[in-house]
Amino acid sequence: MTRSCCLFAASTAIALATAGVAHAQVVLADTQADFSTTNGQGYRGFQYGVYTAPDVTSGTFSTQNFVPAGTAPNDYWYGGDSFNTPALWAVGQHPAFSTLFPAVRRYTLAMNGEPNYSGLVRIQGSFFDLDPGGDTSGFVTVNGVNVFNAPVPNGGPPGPPVPFDLLVAVTPGSTIDFGVTANGSAPGDSTGITATITTAVPEPCSLILTAIGGLAAAFGRHGRWQLQRWLLA
Numbered sequence: 722m723t724r725s726c727c728l729f730a731a732s733t734a735i736a737l738a739t740a741g742v743a744h745a746q747v748v749l750a751d752t753q754a755d756f757s758t759t760n761g762q763g764y765r766g767f768q769y770g771v772y773t774a775p776d777v778t779s780g781t782f783s784t785q786n787f788v789p790a791g792t793a794p795n796d797y798w799y800g801g802d803s804f805n806t807p808a809l810w811a812v813g814q815h816p817a818f819s820t821l822f823p824a825v826r827r828y829t830l831a832m833n834g835e836p837n838y839s840g841l842v843r844i845q846g847s848f849f850d851l852d853p854g855g856d857t858s859g860f861v862t863v864n865g866v867n868v869f870n871a872p873v874p875n876g877g878p879p880g881p882p883v884p885f886d887l888l889v890a891v892t893p894g895s896t897i898d899f900g901v902t903a904n905g906s907a908p909g910d911s912t913g914i915t916a917t918i919t920t921a922v923p924e925p926c927s928l929i930l931t932a933i934g935g936l937a938a939a940f941g942r943h944g945r946w947q948l949q950r951w952l953l954a
């Protein structure tokens with residue numbers, strides 16, 4: 722952060738502190754709020770599809786060959802396997818029934834007008850069972866590297882949350898994937914997912930940028946980002 726930026730941001734922080742305003746960092750993505758089938762693949766930076774390798778659960782699986790689903794009937798993305806699988810909808814996803822390809826929703830930094838951000842992001846959320854008929858695992862990968870992978874116990878819907886809270890470095894074009902694997906068989910594998918991706922600012926400027934986020938709140942999701950980027954220029 723430059724000196725002029727710090728001075729401006731500091732004055733902003735003081736002004737907002739006086740006004741009692743406090744806001745979180747910039748929200749880049751929200752898996753549920755950003756979901757759409759009517760706006761096409763890539764809307765708000767999200768694509769919905771599969772990894773073309775079966776039943777990846779070990780933590781050593783390949784995360785390459787992400788393929789977006791081709792159609793979206795009835796408000797879910799459909800990957801062409803049997804029994805309407807793989808499927809991805811606003812609050813959950815189901816792996817492919819026959820191939821056992823994991824269902825994956827992918828957020829790509831800077832895709833389709835998403836923020837052109839470099840730095841740390843915090844990925845917070847949880848997986849949870851939506852159908853006690855089958856067990857699954859939920860995973861998160863960033864740029865093809867698996868950073869979270871855990872069983873999702875039955876008990877739904879909704880089952881007990883399997884939370885994750887990850888801090889990773891990204892650049893424009895980085896991919897952040899949220900996936901559900903079949904664990905050997907796919908019947909009854911509907912699994913819930915909720916997650917947000919927010920910018921994360923290391924100390925000592927986190928307080929200042931929190932205040933900037935508050936100043937920018939009225940500008941909307943991407944407007945907030947653009948104001949913060951301008952301040953950091």
Ligand SMILES: [Ca+2]
Pocket residue numbers: 855856857902903904905906907908910
């Ligand atoms: Ca299963």
